[in-house]
Amino acid sequence: xxxxxxxxxxxxxxxxxxxxxxxxxxxxxxxxxxxxxxxxxxxxxxxxxxxxxxxxxxxxxxxxxxxxxxxxxxxxxxxxxxxxxxxxxxxxxxxxxxxxxxxxxxxxxxxxxxxxxxxxxxxxxxxxxxxxxxxxxxxxxxxxxxxxxxxxxxxxxxxxxxxxxxxxxxxxxxxxxxxxxxxxxxxxxxxxxxxxxxxxxxxxxxxxxxxxxxxxxxxxxxxxxxxxxxxxxxx
Amino acid sequence: xxxxxxxxxxxxxxxxxxxxxxxxxxxxxxxxxxxxxxxxxxxxxxxxxxxxxxxxxxxxxxxxxxxxxxxxxxxxxxxxxxxxxxxxxxxxxxxxxxxxxxxxxxxxxxxxxxxxxxxxxxxxxxxxxxxxxxxxxxxxxxxxxxxxxxxxxxxxxxxxxxxxxxxxxxxxxxxxxxxxxxxxxxxxxxxxxxxxxxxxxxxxxxxxxxxxxxxxxxxxxxxxxxxxxxxxxxx
Numbered sequence: 001x002x003x004x005x006x007x008x009x010x011x012x013x014x015x016x017x018x019x020x021x022x023x024x025x026x027x028x029x030x031x032x033x034x035x036x037x038x039x040x041x042x043x044x045x046x047x048x049x050x051x052x053x054x055x056x057x058x059x060x061x062x063x064x065x066x067x068x069x070x071x072x073x074x075x076x077x078x079x080x081x082x083x084x085x086x087x088x089x090x091x092x093x094x095x096x097x098x099x100x101x102x103x104x105x106x107x108x109x110x111x112x113x114x115x116x117x118x119x120x121x122x123x124x125x126x127x128x129x130x131x132x133x134x135x136x137x138x139x140x141x142x143x144x145x146x147x148x149x150x151x152x153x154x155x156x157x158x159x160x161x162x163x164x165x166x167x168x169x170x171x172x173x174x175x176x177x178x179x180x181x182x183x184x185x186x187x188x189x190x191x192x193x194x195x196x197x198x199x200x201x202x203x204x205x206x207x208x209x210x211x212x213x214x215x216x217x218x219x220x221x222x223x224x225x226x227x228x229x230x231x232x233x234x235x
Numbered sequence: 236x237x238x239x240x241x242x243x244x245x246x247x248x249x250x251x252x253x254x255x256x257x258x259x260x261x262x263x264x265x266x267x268x269x270x271x272x273x274x275x276x277x278x279x280x281x282x283x284x285x286x287x288x289x290x291x292x293x294x295x296x297x298x299x300x301x302x303x304x305x306x307x308x309x310x311x312x313x314x315x316x317x318x319x320x321x322x323x324x325x326x327x328x329x330x331x332x333x334x335x336x337x338x339x340x341x342x343x344x345x346x347x348x349x350x351x352x353x354x355x356x357x358x359x360x361x362x363x364x365x366x367x368x369x370x371x372x373x374x375x376x377x378x379x380x381x382x383x384x385x386x387x388x389x390x391x392x393x394x395x396x397x398x399x400x401x402x403x404x405x406x407x408x409x410x411x412x413x414x415x416x417x418x419x420x421x422x423x424x425x426x427x428x429x430x431x432x433x434x435x436x437x438x439x440x441x442x443x444x445x446x447x448x449x450x451x452x453x454x455x456x457x458x459x460x461x462x463x464x465x466x467x468x469x470x
Contacts, residue, residue: 012406013403014403042415043407043415044414044415045415093374094415126363132374133375137407137416138369138371139370139381140368140415140416141420142368144383158412168248168249169394169396170244170246170394171396172278174371176279177372179280180278180279180326180329181375182280183279183375185376185377
């Protein structure tokens with residue numbers, strides 16, 4: 001029984017950390033006030049302690065307390081005992097490298113598949129897909145593998161960004177990048193705009209938030225799906 | 236005796252492929268009309284043949300002919316015999332994976348260090364640095380290593396992009412990404428704006444083009460250097 005929120009971002013423009021989704025999280029984590037926080041993605045290079053403090057500032061608004069997994073002597077036991085887990089954004093390569101270093105990939109997958117509610121934002125969402133081949137992050141460290149949790153049968157592209165028609169920059173658009181991914185890989189990619197999330201309940205995967213998402217399937221033209229669309233047929 | 240052009244981009248807005256730098260290339264490749272082209276980065280997933288045709292369309296304007304390294308039975312011999320080499324842009328991860336697959340990293344480094352003129356644009360420039368840890372590309376394939384040619388004692392960030400003050404997108408700015416790189420690595424990073432290039436002649440490394448470049452050193456605030464600045468003290 002999976003119970004997962006895969007969110008494009010932690011923060012939308014003009015709003016505080018997790019603020020846009022706090023009401024949802026209050027109900028999502030209704031069975032526990034203690035959240036195990038995975039701070040490994042270290043946005044801006046901040047420390048695990050600083051990042052945990054930031055998560056706590058948001059969670060305290062809904063009466064929850066986050067404790068960083070780095071505070072536990074045995075992180076695998078911490079995962080097994082957790083009643084709710086949150087992995088924050090930052091750098092996906094750093095996050096994945098740490099998860100492999102502490103042998104946490106399989107235990108994390110196991111507890112989520114067994115029903116522990118899991119919230120990911122940005123990098124924490126990327127790892128819910130098959131691989132990090134469609135992250136937007138800079139590869140600042142070399143992880144032992146790009147394979148991740150595979151909790152959904154496709155890849156995530158968080159912070160999905162439409163091409164800017166007036167841009168004079170010649171770097172690739174997001175759409176071009178994902179199409180290049182499909183020159184070498186066949187899994188679908190879900191481009192999640194900021195403010196959108198996927199609500200995964202067992203085998204159901206539903207797009208939430210007010211925006212549409214952009215879907216990229218191998219050998220097909222990209223297309224939009226509206227909020228509340230069921231995406232469990234994508235594979 | 237190194238003789239290298241490390242260009243931010245192949246194409247600037249409103250201009251054809253390599254057009255902004257063709258005059259420079261005419262003199263750079265003055266000792267040969269035959270250019271060995273490395274098409275492995277496959278922009279947009281195009282084939283090696285298509286990409287080589289595109290390079291030829293530009294080189295024909297200055298009386299040069301590009302031949303793709305994929306056309307040679309022995310690519311290492313092709314590198315050794317080349318009188319001029321060009322590696323085009325596209326996806327840096329794809330490029331590096333292919334270079335490792337065909338064992339070309341060391342031979343390519345050797346011939347460039349021995350004086351074969353080398354032009355890189357974008358991904359082809361990224362590999363001139365120590366690693367691809369500061370590429371902007373999507374990691375669509377998993378290379379055996381992020382280490383590259385180390386022809387200059389720092390990393391390159393091509394297509395360097397200033398933060399957009401009015402952006403409502405919450406993805407990291409380029410500056411934030413490079414600062415995250417420095418949370419885990421100490422080499423300097425040269426942010427090369429589109430239209431800029433580094434001219435490397437033996438131990439001299441000079442910024443060319445009309446724009447300034449942004450330099451990121453470990454534990455220092457980023458700063459600008461003007462065109463024609465000598466950068467060989469960066470390390």
